[in-house]
Amino acid sequence: MSETYGYFTIAQGRQYQRFAYGLALSLLLTQPKGRNQLAIGVTKEEKSAINPKLKELIGAENIIDIPWKDHAAKSSWKLENEWKSIYMSPFDHTVKLDADMLFLSDKSHWFDYMKGSKMVFATNAKTYRGETVSSDYYRKVYTDNNLPNVYSAYFYFDKSDESFEFFKLTELIFNNWEKYFYEFFKHEHRPKVVSTDVVFALAAKILGIEELNVNRSLSDDFPTFVHMKSRLQNWHEDTMMNEDWTKMIQVYFNNDCQLKIGNYLQTLPFHYFVKDFLTDEMIGQMERKLGI
Numbered sequence: 001m002s003e004t005y006g007y008f009t010i011a012q013g014r015q016y017q018r019f020a021y022g023l024a025l026s027l028l029l030t031q032p033k034g035r036n037q038l039a040i041g042v043t044k045e046e047k048s049a050i051n052p053k054l055k056e057l058i059g060a061e062n063i064i065d066i067p068w069k070d071h072a073a074k075s076s077w078k079l080e081n082e083w084k085s086i087y088m089s090p091f092d093h094t095v096k097l098d099a100d101m102l103f104l105s106d107k108s109h110w111f112d113y114m115k116g117s118k119m120v121f122a123t124n125a126k127t128y129r130g131e132t133v134s135s136d137y138y139r140k141v142y143t144d145n146n147l148p149n150v151y152s153a154y155f156y157f158d159k160s161d162e163s164f165e166f167f168k169l170t171e172l173i174f175n176n177w178e179k180y181f182y183e184f185f186k187h188e189h190r191p192k193v194v195s196t197d198v199v200f201a202l203a204a205k206i207l208g209i210e211e212l213n214v215n216r217s218l219s220d221d222f223p224t225f226v227h228m229k230s231r232l233q234n235w236h237e238d239t240m241m242n243e244d245w246t247k248m249i250q251v252y253f254n255n256d257c258q259l260k261i262g263n264y265l266q267t268l269p270f271h272y273f274v275k276d277f278l279t280d281e282m283i284g285q286m287e288r289k290l291g292i
Helices: 014-030 044-048 052-058 082-088 110-114 140-145 161-175 177-184 196-207 280-290
Strands: 005-010 038-042 063-065 093-097 119-122 151-157 251-253 259-261
Touching: 005 014, 005 082, 014 038, 014 052, 014 280, 038 044, 038 052, 038 082, 044 063, 052 063, 082 093, 082 151, 082 161, 082 196, 093 110, 110 151, 119 161, 140 196, 151 161, 151 196, 161 177, 161 196, 177 196, 251 280
Parallel strands: 005 038, 005 093, 038 063
Antiparallel strands: 093 151, 119 151, 251 259
């Protein structure tokens, strides 16, 4: 039986299911058959009320129940179920994504390079101009504590024992994050709330990145993605104060579903971050391109 490849995201709440729908459309537009499937994790209650368009697009078999209890039930950011991704993904080779992303060109060949490793995280992100992000504005805890610079918005894992070991440790950290953060992080920039990036970086450090290949970015070019937080774009300080980058620069999304930010054509996976970015018009353009 041939190995399976696909993408997975957790999509709790109507807003994130809408993002997952946009992500799924973009994958179908850009990735070849066999490497363009998206599976999503939702609660059992959400599954029964899932948007019919999303269900039809990705298939009922790719709408996965979040197992055990909903550990993010009382959380606004819905991060506490992330450690269950390896148990939910139906694929042998998975790229875990944040839901608020779009794919704009074929990156399916990245699987061929990553699948020789147990896990591969993006360890650099790009600005919309293609520059490697150098600012640690959002990552002082990484600098202060020598954490591996992993991004949970894009990472690959297989179903090996080593990958399961990693996710089991992230479960422990998520469920006891205040204790772990107090034990391992210096006081000055110790996070006051839990985040997936920091939990995964700490797990990578504890287990040893060499053994897991967690921090092996295969090159400066991949795996990577455009991260659109304003303070990462090397803009003037006054501009960066506004976290809604869509108010700072023009966005162009044409009928061929090509995206330009300013004058820069986007080809990398695009993490738009600002929730109002994905308009109904953009979704309609992708649907029409696919003949939906």
